[in-house]
Amino acid sequence: MDSLDYGIIDQLRLNARAGYGDIGDIIGLSASAVKRRVDRLVSDGVIRGFTIQVDPAVDGLSTEAYVELFCRGTVAPDELRRILSGIPDVVDAGTVTGSADAIVHMRSRDIASLELALERVRVAPNVDHTRSAIVLSRLISRSHD
Known part of the structure; x- marks a missing residue:
């Protein structure tokens, strides 16, 4: 994992519904590069799932x-x-x-x-x-x- 992966994770923690393009704009990658990294983080078990938090x-x-x-x-x-x-x-x-x-x-x-x-x-x-x-x-x- 590198600083870009940590940046992606930080953005997804703030908003699991954030679009790849929006995340890319913040961390300096294209939407497709963010998607590839998210897919890898999921397949490697770093990201275990996406969820909502209900009051x-x-x-x-x-x-x-x-x-x-x-x-x-x-x-x-x-x-x-x-x-x-x-x-x-x-x-x-x-x-x-x-x-x-x-x-x-x-x-x-x-x-x-x-x-x-x-x-x-x-x-x-x-x-x-x-x-x-x-x-x-x-x-x-x-x-x-």
């Missing part, structure tokens, strides 16, 4: 929380993945350093739905307790998947 409130998921998950003993990441993947309100999760074993990002319709989802996490085997923080307002939201 979660449109889907009725306006209540959001970050949850620290604390386990009893040592729990393998695969076991945490199994536990969390069965809860639709979990939109993102990862193991972390520090006192918590994992951080879980949840989205629900309302507080009552969030509470039900949290209870499903809490009763899972090996889960000792959780600590939750409900999001009041989103300040920055970027996706780099």
Whole structure:
């Protein structure tokens, strides 16, 4: 990958619907050269797909929380993945350093739905307790998947 490829990726991150000619005008290539590079980036697996981002409130998921998950003993990441993947309100999760074993990002319709989802996490085997923080307002939201 070179600086032109990174420029193409940057432009597609800003607007996945941008035309090849528009991208080319910004980074200094012809539309056909941009298309060839995008095709190569897709075939090489650098670009995994093109998507849209929909406001979660449109889907009725306006209540959001970050949850620290604390386990009893040592729990393998695969076991945490199994536990969390069965809860639709979990939109993102990862193991972390520090006192918590994992951080879980949840989205629900309302507080009552969030509470039900949290209870499903809490009763899972090996889960000792959780600590939750409900999001009041989103300040920055970027996706780099």
